[in-house]
Amino acid sequence: MAQAAQPPAASVDNETCLSCHSDPSLSLTSRDGATVSLHVQQDALAASVHAKVACADCHTTTAELPHPERSFQSKRDLTLALDTQCRRCHFANYTKTLDSVHQQAVARGDRTAPVCVDCHGSHDIRKPSTPRAVISQTCAKCHEGVATAYTRSVHGRALTGGNADVPVCTDCHHAHDVAGPKQTAWELRTPEMCGSCHANSALMAKYGLSTNVLSTYLTDFHGKTASLRRNQNTPVTGAVVARCTDCHGVHDIQKANDPQSPVIKANLLKTCRQCHPDATDNFPGAWLSHYEPSLHKAQFVYAVKLGYAFIIPFMIGGLGLQILLHLWRLMANR
């Protein structure tokens, strides 16, 4: 949390404000003709994290009596204008939002795009992750389609069941600096995003899941391409390569052995064909399903691996030895 700015010299205290604003019928008609309630629920304010913040700390421009005339067309106009007030204390997070797709939409003039209070609430503001499931519900207020898909996914179902290990929206998309999923930089980060849980052996052991999924992906053609592209600031000219979500699904992700999963054997060819439309029945066999080649899986690949693990040291060692012997004999000849 950023350091709290010095509150302005409040001309009025909370009690003064609430002497009027505790009246449920207090309202005004805004210039667009809508009736705007001016009632502040005292108990919601008292239960909020801002219980000890003075009204005038946020409502700086109305902190004097009588209130000066305001020129807003609607309540939304006021909300959008008041958004910068949060910056006075929450500078770091506010600055992060400036890079977000939400703020870009606001800047474009999209009045429905969310500002601070749309996600956090205003007078009833709470810690955003109590409980954790609230986060996904907050996003669902606008992003209904993906939120529904998420609740049906393996992650969403676990979250509904009270499991706090699974990712909620902000774990992948971030909260304040939420990026557009179509942005290349964000896309290229996918393996790292999924890997932050799926390569965590302590976490995966709880669910009997393999942490090889990330390493096997990265050493494969798709993964290598993705990580090499990610680490250079060079234009991507080749075809898009598959990342975790391209095969497993995004919001609707299922267990790999779920009959609905796009990566279960019966569905795999169809999944490959999203990018390789000419793929035939044998083609999915090229993908080793995140298994390391071993005596039990992909024996042919394993044999090649063992063969080279033997022949490379044998060859180089043998030739190196001959060189040393040659030099030794030349020394001896002198």
Add this chain to the structure above:
Amino acid sequence: MTFKYVRFSRLQRFEHFSVMALFIVLAVTGFPQKFYDHRWAQVMMGWLGGVDTARWFHRAAGVTFGLLLVAHVVRLVWEVARGTVSLSMVPTRQDFRDAVQTLRYYFGLTDAQARFDRFDYRQKFEYWGLLMGSAIVVGTGLVLLFPILTARFLPGELIPAAYLAHSQEGLMAFLVVIVWHIYNAHLSPDVFPFDTSIFVGTISEERMHHEHPLELERLQRAAGETHEPAA
């Protein structure tokens, strides 16, 4: 007066130069892909203009290398069929005996060095190693360039196997060149600093006497002891 003996034809020198140039391009564009998770590989990829550009050059060089290999093999088969080429590169029992003799010499068990003909066993080993290694990298490279086509006729598992073989065979070729070829062509006290024969095409009579005495004797017998240079 020293005589020069022709060792490599113009075409052979061209082949060596092309292989050398292509090998460098393939190694420079290939290893940053193999070692993608090392910092140096990522820096190098940046210099190359990114993985997509590097791959374009790798594939172009690989296809050229493949054409060179095919041309070489087709020419050899044709020349062998017509009987217009000597079979001096074919390994024989004598090569095995020479290798044993050389090892005995190195260990000081004998002071007599093996006497070689046109190509000694090390040169034959390197030639056939290069030829077979090339066949492996070109073959697996084609599988990787056309995975869909491959899987139409062959099991899919061949693709990851080719991926591994291509990368490991490339590593082995690189190490053999760095260790063995650079030693024999540059660092060995016998040739230091530079065995120029593959670039200029000829070697001196003194070197012929030292390194290919059997061939020299053969040539001298054929020329009627006249010391007539063959070029």
